[in-house]
Amino acid sequence: MNSMPPTIALLGSLDTKGAEYRFVKECIEAAGLGALVIDLGILGAPGLEPNIPREEVAAAGGAALAALVSKADRGEAVAAMTRGAEALVPKLYAEGRFQGVMAMGGSGGTAMACAAMRMLPIGVPKVMVSTLAGTDVSPYVGVKDIVMIPSIVDISGINRISREVLARAAGAVCGMVTAKVPFGQDKPLIVASMFGNTTNCVEAAKGFLEERGYEVLVFHATGTGGRTMESLIEAGLISGVLDITTTEWADELVGGVLSAGPTRLEAAARIGIPVVVVPGCLDMVNFWAPETVPDRFKGRKFYPHNPNVTLMRTNVEENRELGRILAEKLNQSLGPVTVLFPLKGLSMIDSPGGPFWWPEADQALLGSLKEDLRRDIPVVELDHNINDPEFARICAEELLKMMRRENH
Helix, strand or coil: CCCCCCCCEEEEEECCCHHHHHHHHHHHHHHEEEEEEEECCCCCCCCCCCCECHHHHHHHHHCCCCHHHHHHHHHHHHHHHHHHHHHHHHHHCCCCCCCCCEEEECHHHHHHHHHHCCCCCCCCCEEECCCCCCCCHHHHHCCCCCEEECCCCCCCCCCHHHHHHHHHHHHHHHHHHHHCCCCCCCCCEEEEEEEEHHHHHHHHHHHHHCCCCCCEEEEECCCHHHHHHHHHCCCCCCCCEECCEEEEEEEHHHCCCCCCCCCCCCCCHHHHEEEEEEECCCCCCCCCHHHHHHHHHHCCCCEECCEEEEEECHHHHHHHHHHHHHHHHHHCCCEEEEEEECCCCCCCCCCCCCCCCCCCCCHHHHHHHHHHHCCCCCCCEECCCCHHHHHHHHHHHHHHHHHHHCCC
């Protein structure tokens, strides 16, 4: 008995984009795949008969479509349909109704469709053809694997340009769905945070853990990296966390360009998995080229990491507050957590004789962290720089010890 072919969910406003979705649907079906059409429109009659009508989407968002239409408030309607798509799309996926998703749109359509795509697991093919794809799409993509394809022209009819773009976008999502992922030996997953100034530590700890049968996913602590790591922890995919580089909190506090937001460090605390935390690179705040540094920081200590990245040393007051913040986040932990503190510096350049070496600032962080941290969370002070091989070994061994204890 032949199994059903894979199905692509087509998510969009069929009142204004009916012809375009009809064209894409035909492309997908010509490739031998199925299409599940979900209508997010509210303005007029759909230009293509949907499988999932707009009334069902609105209801999933807790709204009645008739009420949205009668108010004629586009902002409220878009918000309601977005909520509905966020609730309905992952439910349909869990039911096996589709294996990949594609959408097309301008700003409103991109916002609605990408919100729904972000609710799907990593690995589910997601293709968004958007008029915004040539700009900064981070608010739409978030930490998920959404492929953004520039529409080139507005999504307004099928013409010489749109025919090429949409047909190949349809081919892309079909190819993604039918692609075979090579089999691999799945090992327990550990996540680790890294920066250029903690690379030696993280790479050494990673090697130590891999030799003992673990797979280590390393995330660059650039804001997006931290948020992505937190999302994987939240998804329940991770066995342990080696959070060596918590630098994103310095940017969040001081106003740097690589913040991961105010919820950084919360996912592992909520999930309750073993965590080793190190205040790696909290000695620095990140800015772009020197001319981009705000005037209010004139007179501070800077270090040119490269021509496009300028590092600013955190001061005593900022470190005192960073210690308090780390304690506040870690105090939420439901599982085991250990803080390891390298007394000879928090980064490659915060080391004796280095350009960011400032023991008083590091001690301010350590002091407030110990003062505000729960008594049952140990803070282990080690006479090493963060990048010393021995410090890396201790980080890995401490995490393994906690993970073994949790599994017995």
